[in-house]
Amino acid sequence: MKYKAVRNIRLCTKDCLCLYVCPTGATDTENSIIDVNKCIGCGDCAKACPSGAISMVPQDYPPQQSKEASILSLSHVLTHHKARQEQLAKQLAQTSSSDELYRLMKAFEKSIRLVNEDILRESGYMLPQSTQVHDLLKTWIQDPPLDDFPRDIAQKLLDMIPCNELPVKRYRCKVCGAIFEIKEGEELICPICQATQDQLEIIDF
Amino acid sequence: MSFYENDYTIKERRTLDKEGGVIMRYVCSICGYVYDESQEQVAFSQLPDSWVCPICKADQSLFVGEEKEKETINLDVSWNDPIVYSTGEEAAICSNLARGCEKQYKDEEMKLFQMLSDYLTSKMEEETEINLKTMEQMLQQDLSQHYPALHHQAEEIEDRGTQRICVWGEKVTSILHSLLMRYQQSQGRFLRDTDIWVCSVCGFVFVGDNPPDLCPVCKVPAWKFEKIEGREQS
Ligand code: SF4
Ligand code: SF4
Ligand SMILES: [Zn+2]
Ligand SMILES: [Zn+2]
Secondary structure (H helix, E strand, O other), X not given: OOEEXXXXXXXXXXXXXXXXXXXXOOOXXXXXXXXXXXXXXXXXXXXXXXXXXEEEEEOOOOOOOOOOHHHHHHHHHHHHHHHHHHHHHHHHHHHOOOHHHHHHHHHHHHHHHHXXXXXXXXXXXXXXXXXXXXXXXXXXXHOOOOOOOOHHHHHHHHHHOOOOOOOEEEEEEOOOOOEEEEEOOOOOEOOOOOOEHHHEEEEOO | OEEEEEEXXXXXXXXXXXXXXXXXXEEEOOOOOEEEHHHOOOOHHHOOOOOEOOOXXXXXXXXXXXXXXXXXXXXXXXXXXXXXXXXXXXXXXXXXXXXXXXXXXXXXXXXXXXXXXXXXXXXOOOOOOOOHHHHHHHHHHHHHHHHHHHHHHHHHOOOHHHHHHHHHHHHHHHHHHHHHHHHHHHXXXXXXXXXXEEXXXXXXXXXXXXOOOEOOOOOOEHXXXXXXXXXXXX
């Protein structure tokens, strides 16, 4: 797995040990942000920092654990209900006549959203890089849920965030007739007769 | 439409009556604080209604007697197939992904997901029954049906991530429910001249002049708590 160093400016006490150990000069910048283009991810700065101010942040993430259909359905019952409670709390705050009720309902609104985010994270929306998130963004671009939905934002996100699960393509071997799937980027070779490249053709699912 | 039906036995949450036997220790189901009758002057059942957990301020209904009773509960949860997320759920998916990007130090992506979330939040379908009773019933339904159904299924298939969100979510939902009951009983008096704090990690709500040192649900330190401002300030 590849890593890059990131400095937490709030924790950095400017002891400057990271400047001495970095083999590429990536930690020595005018704006205190470690230069991602120079960093080779060796981790020496993070080990040397006396303030625990540097984290080694992964650049690639493994595919998410897939969730069982039963869990997704039962979670959805909850998330649907929680979203309604959040809206109800918001409206109760708007219509409240006392400061006590206003604050309590504002707290509810915030709390319920946090709980809902947690359930949805466990429903397959943990990683922005996942296929599930990419599929959601694509759906919103092709078929916006509301008339004035900001499709341009969804498109920007889709362009910026790499997908960590490669699309799979299906092939037929013209030599032996075998049908098989290969992930994009992997070597094109027939698992039965070892035929390669031009001897394979892409077919639909 | 699909259904989830199940009968299973859970640990009884409420304490036994006097006749039910001698109970010596009561444990707070939110933070684990123990009220040990042998160490106290007053029996748990004799405590005034205003008595709450000294650590997390959960009320007495959230304490469980150590001698627990078993009870079979019947779960009957239904949903529409296939899963179609509402605007409010989509808003929460986006704010959750904004947090995910923030943790990966992806600032630009974080802002974009937050913009999508803000947009979707502003378009959430309005509720029609705007009263505290509806809120109370909705929270109660989560506690008696929705969480137990999910929790039980997650245990069956050993999905520990889902078990964790059930443990946290049930506690937070319990505390919201009990705050709502206290609000209705006291006309909000217990909130006067003090502050309301929300744990920015798990959503736990705390009433007091200062936030707790550690969140009783997710154990993050006090600075992770956010103070709720009144109408004038916000
Ligand atoms: S070693 Fe740590 S504390 Fe010192 S300058 Fe580098 S990041 Fe900051
Ligand atoms: S990880 Fe290595 S290359 Fe990157 S900033 Fe730290 S010391 Fe320099
Ligand atoms: Zn407690
Ligand atoms: Zn917490």
